[in-house]
Amino acid sequence: MRDNKNFKPFTYKVDIKNEEISNPDNHIIRKLSSMKGQYMDEKAYEEMIKKEDCILYEVYEKFAPEVEGELLQGMSIVHPGKVGNEYFMTKGHFHQILDTAEFYYCVKGHGYMMMENPEGDWAAEELLPNTVLYVPGRWAHRSINIKSDEDLVTIFAYPANAGHDYATIETKGFRKLVIEENGKPEIIDNPKWK
Ligand SMILES: [Fe+2]
DSSP, X not given: OOOOTTOXXXXXXXXXXXXXXXXXXXEEEEEGGGGTTTSSOHHHHHHHHHHXXXXXXXXXEEOOOSSTTOEEEEEEEEOOOEETTEEOBOOOBEEXXXXXXXXXXXXXXXXXXXXXXXTSOEEEEEEOTXXXXXXXXXXXXXXXXXXXXXXXXXXXXXXXXXXXXXXXXXXXXXXXXXXXXXXXXXXXXXXXXX
16 A cells, blocks of 8 residues: 555454454464574574474564555564574564664563664663563664563554565674573674674
């Protein structure tokens, strides 16, 4: 949709227990195969994918006209698991229009949002139920599930014209990774960061 002249108000229901929103416009499923080269332990990645191309995360989207001033919304679900000792996570992205922010509301699980900006700053904010996270414009963001037995579920909203830049992260990675060490999450430097 290129303009919002005939766009009408709407509501939808968030079902936290079943991890669904009502009448989603789109359902994205991201599998391990879409994350090639993103995990630190490449051997563990290859061994895992040989067994099964499992689902890492899912996104339900509610569409809005992709024009300035409108908001795209939805629910993000990161499943539990690890590749080697690195937790399941989303691809992570900058917005194509870099100066656009994003709102997240965590409804289930326990995790982190890893963030960094082109100026060289990074931040990792903890996500727990009822945590609201504000990702300012310019900050790339990736959600990471640190639980071994529960999904990380968040509701998000961001400017409908923002677009996604996945390529920068696919090429460079994030500066920092979250891995499990002695049963606890640890933030470490990404040895492959360029
Ligand atoms: Fe985003």
